[in-house]
Structures are given as structure tokens and as C-alpha cells.
Amino acid sequence: MFGACLVIHPLSKRLAVAVAVVAMVLTWATPVFSNALMLLMDRMNFIPGESSIWTFKPYEINQGSSNYWLYGEDARSYYHFAYIPNAPYRSISKSNQCAGFDKRDVRTWCIP
DSSP states (O other), rough: TTSSSOOHHHHHHHHHHHHHHHHHHHHHSSHHHHHHHHHHHTTTTOOOSSSSSOOEEEEEESSSSSOEEEEEEEEEEEEEEEEETTEEEEEEEEEEEEEEEOOOOOOOOOOO
16 A cells, blocks of 8 residues: 555656755855854844845954954945944945045944
């Protein structure tokens, strides 16, 4: 009775391949998986409220015992982790007109 082989429907195979392809595209085209891993590994990490797990890209990471981001960006803004409880990060538009602006040095960001 129960000795029959399990037959997988061809549509199920196609669906599995499609899901795998979508997962690979998301891995290569967006930072969603690396951001999810970052959030899971260190509970102090967060994604800025104006950004998204789909678009936020940390470009400088603390090299100490915790791997939180120091600087990050998305399509519209740059972000700096500020270590201040009531204002944990600072942001500036990518279209800013700051003289001597350096995205890796918050001291050059002309924001109050």
C-alpha cells in the first residue's frame, strides 16, 4: 500500500526552481539578506527609519567586538551611527551641497 514511489508533479519542480532563482536574484541585487544577517547577529544593529532592509547598504563596519555599521547609504541618503540614545544616527541627502563633503567623515556633513 505505502510502498509506491512519491511522484513530484512537474509544476512543483518549476515552482521550486522559480523560488530558488528569485532568492538568488534578491541575494545579488539587494542587500536584504546581508542586512537580515547583520540584524540577527548583533541585536544592537538597526536599519535607519528613512531607509529599508531592501535598500540600506552599510559601507563602513565597526571592527571591534560588535559588527555594527558606522556609515551606510541608500538611494537617497548617507547615514552615520551616532551612538546617541535619543538620536542614534544622522543622515544627509546625497544631493547635499556641503563644501569638502566626505561620506566617510561625519565632521564634513553640513548638518546642524
